[in-house]
Amino acid sequence: MIVAVASGKGGTGKTTVATSLALVLETRSQILDCDVEEPNCHILLKPTILATDTVNLPVPSVDLEKCTLCGKCGEVCQFSAIVPIGKTVIAFPELCHGCGACSMLCPEEAIHEVPRSLGVVETGMAGSVEFVQGRIRIGEAMAPPLIRAVKTRIDSDKLAILDAPPGASCPVITTVKGADFVIMVTEPTPFGLNDLVIAVEAIQGLGIPMGVVINRSDIGDSAVKDFCHNKGLPLLMEVPHHRKIAEGYAKGAPLIESMPEYAHKFRKLTDDISMIIGTPSKGSSL
Amino acid sequence: MKIAVTSTGKAVESAIDPRFGRAPFILIVDDDCNLIEAIDNSTNVNAFRGAGIQAAKTIADRKVDMLLTGRCGPNAFTALGAAGIKVGIEQSGTIREAIERVKKNEVSFADKPNAEAHW
Known part of the structure; x- marks a missing residue:
């Protein structure tokens, strides 16, 4: 099963959700950081990188x-x-x-192809979680081919968790395309809502089922919930604005490490997603 | 000599459009400002990328010797250079006024791009 974690707005908690989801599933999960311009899952997961492969794009050279x-x-x-x-x-x-x-x-x-370097794909292990990330070359603008290279490492026997870049443009669409489900992470503020609406609109064209996680759920207003209700988007989980989570995050600790009581909520999240898309869960038997 | 000028309209009395790739019209005139062709550049106006390159090809295919425009980005400048087209920049007013400046040697020609690449 492939689950992408996306959001319109940056800084809503995509990486927080993606990494904790991966950690509760341990060996059965794989995390792929597709935010190749600024990959950051590694900060929370501290993986050991075992291999670095250069990704090239074939470009023309004329004789x-x-x-x-x-x-x-x-x-x-x-x-x-x-x-x-x-x-x-x-x-x-x-x-x-x-x-x-x-x-x-x-x-x-008269035309042959020569390689142009786009960046690297790094693979390794974060504890028992298989870790993959793309890292774009500085000055490079072409993210989608590098994201596709990251996605070639998807192991479909595991729960592949794709951490998407923020926004609603080509890199986001390239990331979520082919996923079985998209978790949209947002916050209950006018800013969270504004960007959620845009991202939902962009992704629903792909026909992938979506659900929403509201982070910092006890701030702001109810407009995000109203939007989810009106759109028929399932509200999967709420994470309150808790001091312990913020303190952990500030030190680079994953959410389920600072709040171990959230482990069961993340397991339930995978069960709920499995139920929505109708495939057997890889998380429930823990 | 054939001269291409980026234009807001189809006539030599039209105002120059300072953009090269995305000007609505490109007029081809001779030394005496007689109109040879008014090229409708509207398909290029909304191009996602590469508008300047395509506009350069359009005028190069017509064997133009000189371009008069406002700004020229790096890719267009490379393409125009490959075609041997001189690029007169920072032009304003009407097409006729610009041609008068060419006659009086008052046009400055670019030796490098004078605009950023359009992303």
Whole structure:
């Protein structure tokens, strides 16, 4: 089962929820940090990294001696990443999405692909939890191919927990695509609601079932609950604004370490999700 | 000589649009400001990325020698350079006024991009 943890707003508690969920399931879980621009599950989980693999995107390189300026490469590219212009052809590697169409269609075989580094995928262990994270190269803008590389490490025999980046754009959609369920983490404030509405709207187009976790649930107002009710979004869990949680977080400790009494709530969370999507739970038999 | 000018309208009395890739029209004129072609650039106006590159290709395919515009970003500048097109920047007023400035050698030509890449 693949569960993505997302939110519109940043700082709502995605990583807090994702890491505690992984920790209660121990060997049966796997956590994949898909927030490749600023992965932070490692702060709470303190994994031992066992392998680091570079992720490359294949981008075109043109042999101008073979090129006849037929223009096919430029016609097929949707991103202006390769352009026949004047008496030459220029490639813009930073615009290239790596589809390979230009090199495949070049009748002169004048285009070959060269690797452009996007970042790394790191794998390791956090206690008994399998840990995977993507880390984008500084200055790189193309997050989705790196996120897809992180997702190739999903072990479908486990509960794969994907920690998504905040927002509602391509990196979020790339993360949640293919998940069986999305946990939306929010807080009961006008800011939490505003961004939740946007993210729910973006993700519901993918047809993935969603549920909501309200963090710092005893602050703010009832507008988030009203929204969930009106949208038919199940309210999965509420985490109050508790001093012990905040103190633990400030020291980089996972929620279930500072509040062990929450372990059963996270186990119940996986049971509830399993029930919603109709697959046998991997969490209930603890 | 063929000159391309980014324009808000289809006539040589139209005001220059300072944007290169996303100007609604690109006018091709000769040295005496006779209109050769008014290119409708509307498909490029809403392009997600690469508007400047496509606009550069559009004018390069028409064998233009010089571009007059306001700002030119790095990718467009590279593409225009590959096509050997001189880039006159910081132009304003009407297309006709800009062509007059070319005649009087009052146009400054860019040796590097004068705008940020559009993300």
